[in-house]
Amino acid sequence: MSKNVSNFLSKLDKLAEKTIQVFVPSLKKKVPVKPLNLKQQKDLISSVLDGLKGTLDFSKTLNTIILENSGIGDLKLYDKLPFIIAMRKDALGNKAGDIELQQVINNIKTIPFNIQDSKTIKHDNLKINLKVPGLRQENILLTKCEQDISTEDSQLKEGVGLLYLFELVKYIDSLEIDEDILEMSEIRINERIKLVEKLPLHVYTEMSEFIEAINRYNNDILTVGDFELAVDSEFFDTSSTD
Numbered sequence: 001m002s003k004n005v006s007n008f009l010s011k012l013d014k015l016a017e018k019t020i021q022v023f024v025p026s027l028k029k030k031v032p033v034k035p036l037n038l039k040q041q042k043d044l045i046s047s048v049l050d051g052l053k054g055t056l057d058f059s060k061t062l063n064t065i066i067l068e069n070s071g072i073g074d075l076k077l078y079d080k081l082p083f084i085i086a087m088r089k090d091a092l093g094n095k096a097g098d099i100e101l102q103q104v105i106n107n108i109k110t111i112p113f114n115i116q117d118s119k120t121i122k123h124d125n126l127k128i129n130l131k132v133p134g135l136r137q138e139n140i141l142l143t144k145c146e147q148d149i150s151t152e153d154s155q156l157k158e159g160v161g162l163l164y165l166f167e168l169v170k171y172i173d174s175l176e177i178d179e180d181i182l183e184m185s186e187i188r189i190n191e192r193i194k195l196v197e198k199l200p201l202h203v204y205t206e207m208s209e210f211i212e213a214i215n216r217y218n219n220d221i222l223t224v225g226d227f228e229l230a231v232d233s234e235f236f237d238t239s240s241t242d
Contacts, residue, residue, distance in 0.1 A: 018035065019032035019034055019035075020033050020034075020090050022070075022082050022086040023105075023109055024082050025082070025111075027079075031070060033066075033086065034069040035069075035087060035090050036065070036088070036091040036236075040061075040065050040069075041091070041238075043061050044061055044233060044236045045233045045236055045237055047061045055163065056145050057142075057146065058233060059138070059142055060142040060146075062084065063080070063135040063138060063139050063142075064139065065087075066079075066080060066083045066135060067135055069083070075134060075135050076117075076133065076135065077133060077135070078214050078217060078218070080135070081108065082108050085104050085105055085108065088101065088235060088236060089101040089105070098227050099224050100224070103224045104221060104224060107220065107221045111220050113217070115214060115217060116210065116213065118130060118131045118173070119206075121207060123203050125177055126175070126176070126199075127175070128172060128176075128199070128207070129172070129173045129174045129176070130207065130210050131171065131173035132171070132214065137185075140185075144188070144189045145166055145189055165193050165196055165197070166193075168211075169196055171210065171211055172184050172196065173185075175195065
């Protein structure tokens with residue numbers, strides 16, 4: 001690499017040290033985050049081109065960008081939107097379709113944050129310990145999911161069902177029956193899915209309520225008037241600002 005290019009790259013790195021201030025409700029304060037760069041935008045847009053695996057990769061890419069640009073290692077799923085909206089607004093402007101992103105940021109600041117971090121569901125001698133995963137933990141799970149899903153599997157109609165199962169698996173921290181405790185992080189994804197499929201149907205209502213609390217919080221943040229903002233690859237596409 002020539003000296004001129006090296007010097008220019010160093011200057012670009014210094015330019016990237018500029019930060020945006022993002023209010024994170026769970027932390028009750030503003031934190032600095034680096035802006036999106038062109039490579040990160042490219043990764044987000046291109047990640048969804050591979051069916052089910054692409055959907056998983058989009059989430060993983062977004063998590064990685066948030067972790068890298070914020071430098072905060074213990075962020076959780078409910079912390080994603082403040083960073084996503086702020087970085088997108090800074091990079092591509094305030095408009096996303098019919099929605100002004102500043103209104104979404106206002107929602108982040110005003111909507112009460114009342115999310116339960118953990119919950120234990122009991123059914124006879126079974127205990128299901130639920131926990132909101134961190135972005136790092138979700139990425140580990142998403143990586144394993146990609147490894148365990150073949151390209152053929154990603155094209156099957158059952159793909160939506162698999163995503164639903166992965167969503168449940170993501171929130172289960174451990175299972176207990178009598179004196180036996182099974183830590184979900186210590187077993188393969190396929191084994192976790194088999195365990196989840198064997199759980200009594202009775203427990204799914206409480207599990208869904210725990211997960212839905214986060215989804216409802218996010219949906220409220222993304223709703224402006226009669227419109228709900230969709231966070232997908234198009235959201236990060238320059239053409240979506242037109």
